[in-house]
Structure formats: structure tokens, C-alpha cells
Amino acid sequence: MGNRCENCIVRQLNSLKVLGKEELKAISDHKITRKFKKGESLFSEGEKLNGIFCVRSGVTKLSKISENGKGQIVKIASKGEMIGQRSIISEEQTNLSAVALDDMEVCFIPKEHIMKNLSSNVEFTKTLLKHMANDLKHADTLIVNMAQKTVKQRVAETLSYLDTNFERDLDGFIGVILTREDIANLVGTAKEACIRTLTSLRKDNIISTQGKRIKIEDKKALYNIIQGI
Amino acid sequence: MGNRCENCIVRQLNSLKVLGKEELKAISDHKITRKFKKGESLFSEGEKLNGIFCVRSGVTKLSKISENGKGQIVKIASKGEMIGQRSIISEEQTNLSAVALDDMEVCFIPKEHIMKNLSSNVEFTKTLLKHMANDLKHADTLIVNMAQKTVKQRVAETLSYLDTNFERDLDGFIGVILTREDIANLVGTAKEACIRTLTSLRKDNIISTQGKRIKIEDKKALYNIIQGI
DNA sequence: AGTAAAAGATGACTTTTATCAGGTTTTGTC
DNA sequence: GACAAAACCTGATAAAAGTCATCTTTTACT
Secondary structure (H helix, E strand, O other), X not given: OOOOHHHHHHHHOOOOOXXXXXXXXXXXXXXXXXXXXXXXXXEOOOOOOOEEEEEXXXXXXXXXXXXXXXXXXXXXXXXXXXXXXXXXXXXXXXXXXXXXXXXEEEEEEEHHHHHHHHHHOHHHHHHHHHHHHHHHHHHHHHHHHHHHOOHHHHHHHHHHHHHHHXXXXXXXXXXXXXXXXXXXXXXXXXXXXXXXXXXXXXXXXXXXXXXXXXXXXXXXXXXXXXXXX | OOOOHXXXXXXXXOOOOOOOHHHHHHHHHHOEEEEEOOOOEEEOOOOOOOEEEEEEEOOEEEEXXXXXXXXXXXXXXXXXXXXXXXXXXXXXXOOOEEEEOOOEEEXXXXXXXXXXXXXHOHHHHHHHHHHHHHXXXXXXXXXXXXXXXXXXXXXXXXXXXXXXXXXXXXXXXXOOOOOHHHXXXXXXXXXXXXXXXXXXXXXXXXXXXXXXXXXXXXXHHHHHHHHOO
């Protein structure tokens, strides 16, 4: 199997004809593949990035530290997803930190290639725009959830999100292994409250757990909790 | 003073040379100016928009109703600001409702003109992209604030935001008149908690009020509250 | 496999925030 | 300017969530 980095960015850009053969070749010629071990930092809040990362394998958490010192996970990115594009486009330092949750393989597209396409390739730019419009819509929804839903509703919503957006493992468990603290940071609550909520969901047979792994047993009931029923 | 609608979109796009003379003329020829009275709805969540609105005068709140039935204000838009661009770009129904907080004058750019420029004018698209990247960064920050800050911190942050982003009136009060309930919906809390917080800030001489109007008296102290000091 | 460190779990308690209920003031309209 | 409606404010209480302390289990490492 050849190096699929060029495919990864194309797929991510969600458009089949965005890049011409020359651009593909240019990107392919200049890309760098990097590896990160579990727990290693890809980049930190405030750093100036000089390119976009594209995840080839493994999972990373994108988080932001509040003034209170608590971390909030804004997104989990896995295979095929780009990270860092927002700050490259805004031409400013990144507002997020990225830490590997697994051993990862990441390919790196230098800023210059992005910028070049941004200026010359309308379709490329349009696709990025649509992508970002979607991220923004998602963010609006998250703001409302954070502001108005209970911890239980948000935990349920987070589990549902993880279950639908990451491939399940062979036993049907959610395919991303997060610590309880990471889940709490994704939900925006304290570790203890998160654990208690998971315990209560388990007692109600809505989920089952095995170590860190979580399996959703009753989707309908989980959905009702999300809706506040 | 002539009709400044074409200027408004250009200014909003935050770029001086985005639109050529022909495009400007095309937009200018096809625009429609509409008026909305205080309390009227510009559009509602789920509606399909067929163009972008551009605020010429007055103020509007963009909000979203959660499944719990409570409204969350996501943004306040005033003179010069565009609304509806996200859903036009995503080509889907809008995820927000817009209600006039004042009597408003709004101009309307039909979808076709936006789409045409989106396909032919890289600079136009690039500018929209940068704009949206900025909105996204702002949304990330808001998510963290909602998840991790207390009501008092969020009220303080909201007041600071309103004070810096909208022109003050002649007496130095914040230039947008919101009900306490609107402020609560912006902060993401209950009306009563919002009122109590404002009362406490007033007692500490950090703000003063006169009816609905609010004036910030001690910026430094307000800033400390935002930081959680 | 043994051990230390990390993560998970749970109870007790405190703080924050929501909710309900009732009064007061402001605002808009005839 | 009188009246009704809306908005504002406050107190009491309940519910939700955070914090702290402690113990158990799991994981990582030599």
C-alpha cells in the first residue's frame, strides 16, 4: 500500500475534483510524515503553525485551557481529518492544543502549498469554506448544549457522538478509548460527575463498560435522555 | 446620502478590493431594502433563506431554541453585519432565528449573486473564508466559557463584549438595549440569576443601571471578575 | 510477576444555579 | 395621565454540580 497522504487531504476536502494532478504531485512531493507517541503533543495553544496536519492513523484531542485552568476538549480528530486549517487561514497562532491519544501517524502539508491553492483554486477554497461553515454550525449547537443542558444530557450526547463518529471495535464498544477525565473535559464537567453519570447509565442498562471501553446497549433510551425525557 | 447597501457588504467582507465595479453594480441593481419593526422576525430556525441580509440600521438577535425549550442567543448583529451567510454557503436551511430588537432597516442580497461570486471570485471566497475562520475561533472560545465559567464570570464577559462591540450612547451606557431576559439568554442562564448578578455588580459599583440601560463603571474590576479573580 | 503510578469509583459536604412565588417598577397605549 | 402589560426584582427552597477525601482497580513499566 502506497503513501496515501495525498488521498487523505483530498478526501477530507470532501470533493473529488478539487486538486489537479500537478497540485496533487506538488503536495505529494513536499509532504512530511511524522509519528507521535501516545500522550505526545502535536502542538500547543499559542504556537504558530507552518502547515496543516492530516491524521493518517491514531486519534488526537483538540483542547483549549480556560482562564480557570481547566481543559476543554473541543474536538476529537481521527483518520482522514485535517487539523490546524483554521489558524493557517486566519494567519495567526493556533487557539487549540493537540495531544495524541494513541500512537499516531500524521502527514504534514506545508503552509505554502495551502496558501498557493487558496489563491489560485476557487474550488479548493470553496470546499474549505463549506467545511468551515459546517464546523461553525456544529459549534453553534455545542454552545446551546453547553449552556442549557444538564451534565447527564451532555454525557449522553457525547457518547452518542463518539459512537456514531468513530468505528466500533470488534466487540461493539466505542472505537475511541478515552479516560473518564477526557470524557469529562469533552462534556465540560468534573471527572467525578462524569463517572457518576456513567455509573447511573450502566445501572439503567443503557450502556455497559469494560475498563475504559464503553458500549451503548440501548440507543433509544440514550436518545430520550439527550432530549431530556 | 445615497443608498449604502453595496458599501455595507463590502465593508463587512472586510476587504477593500473584493468586488469589482461590475459585481458592485450587479448587487446594487438587485438589492431589496426591507424594514422590520421591533419584535418582528426576520427569519426562523429551519427556514430556507434565499439570500443574505445585511443590517443597515437597528439591532437583531440571532438565537437557537434548545430541545429543553429555552432560547440561547448566539450573536447580536448590528449595522454593517451580514446574517444568513452560513446557511447560504452550506446550502441548507438556517439553524438560527433572527428577531429585531429595534426597528430595523435591512438590505437583502439574493443568493444567486453570492453564489456567482463564490464560483468566480477567489478573493471574495477567500475573504468569506477568513471571516468564517474568525467566527469559528470565537465560537470555540464561547464553548469553553459556557462549559467552565460561572454565571458571574459569563455575565461580566457578556457586558464587556457588548460594551466594546457596540457604540455607547451619549451618557456612556452600552449602546444596545436588551431586556434582562435577553442578557440571560446570551449568558445562558435563568433570568433571575442574571438579575441577581447585575444587582451584585451594581452594589459593588462595577456597573450602574438606569432602566434597561447599563454602564460599566469599573473596567478593571469587571476584567478581574471575568478572569475569576 | 511485582510494584508504583494512574485512573476509576464512591461518600460527604458545599457551592452554585434553577425554580417558584410574590411583590414592585417601568413601559406602552388609548 | 390612567391602565394594563411587560419587565424587573427579591426571597425561599430545591436541584444540580463542584469539591474534597479516601479507597479500589487498572495500567504501565522494569
